[in-house]
Amino acid sequence: MQSDNPTAAILVIGDEILSGRTREGNAHHLAGVLSATGFDLREIRVVADDQDQIVAAIRAFDKSLGGAYDLLFTSGGIGPTHDDITADAVGAAHGAIVEVNEEARAMLQARYDRIGVEMNENRLRMARVPVGATLIDNAVSAAPGFSIGNTHVMAGVPEVFRAMVAWLIPQLPGGRPTQSDSVEVRRGESEVAEDLKAVALEFPDLSLGSYPFQNEHGWGTNLVVRGLDGARVAEAMATLRERLDL
């Protein structure tokens, strides 16, 4: 699909994904939001709670550090426990000291005052961010995410991740949203492959995909056309329907 939309990557941080304990869903959520708001997601990477892996991925992705993509979003590793090392790793990648941010401390303190718990050393860890970072609001549990360079650091807890995405994305300069149309056929992929390829060649600015499925009525295939120009998407879908006698 041709696009001059900003490019993006997602870095998911957490042993619990790699051990098979947790099925990751944050990347899927953000992928849908990025498509709808005009960002071109190029890669998702999942790494362990391991500083070297996190730093290497940030450097590979963040354009401000010579990486491949315009924007990098991270999920996970910013809680209060010993295995939450994302803030330090992001600081190391960006060459920034990590220390308690007074604005973040105030956000946490206001919440703790409200719910009647004491600030402690572990809770204060959640106010540590790289110097020079700006904060990402957390409407759920106060402990903020942060942005530094082109890296946007968010929590792994799904409710908090979604709240941070909802706050952050409208502030980023996006491009043209992806338009898509799809049709379900009761045929195997190999029966529609030739027509699909012909239409893909006729519409090189669009992305045409086929996704086989299985349900109680048997096998079938979903045919999906995606692109930035809704009229072109509609034209390609009409051409495809005509070729397939739909």
Added chain:
Amino acid sequence: MQSDNPTAAILVIGDEILSGRTREGNAHHLAGVLSATGFDLREIRVVADDQDQIVAAIRAFDKSLGGAYDLLFTSGGIGPTHDDITADAVGAAHGAIVEVNEEARAMLQARYDRIGVEMNENRLRMARVPVGATLIDNAVSAAPGFSIGNTHVMAGVPEVFRAMVAWLIPQLPGGRPTQSDSVEVRRGESEVAEDLKAVALEFPDLSLGSYPFQNEHGWGTNLVVRGLDGARVAEAMATLRERLDL
């Protein structure tokens, strides 16, 4: 977690994951299987149907090509349509010509004879594999996966992926399965962080993690201990329970 188990990476290939259309589940399934059979999954990467991205990832991961991990498993892009480019990309990464494999053709032909459809050019695409590869059985729909170097190439359709994993994994020399134990506490992460850290320092051979959750009764935290030695895991969990008065 200390381990001399074989290391592994998973490469998921498909525009439909990056566009947000499809929520990926194959990597989660395989992650659980790898934990249980003694492989140490270090990284998951999701890339587009893009030859350069696929080739770069294979070279970064496959030890036989100078990559970082002992084993690489891929998911997606081996169907009959124009956007199924995984076989060609794997061939390019491994410096192998890709052509119709007679054993694979026979597998497909046997199935088509049984279900009464004709072989055609698109279906025959699914028999194309790099020269020198060995086949991975597909008990669901016949079109095989394949292994070359340390790269194991499987289908993206979940039912087929699972069948291929079930056939392949028992043939690979694994290590010691991961043992784990967990306990749920009705406390926030920041209340248990100090005790968790102390136990983590006492058991440096194990991995201790905390995972906050939210349900109808409020917030809580799951505490998880993982390691290769079941007795050590039990010992660490007992120590943790004692510290937390559980």
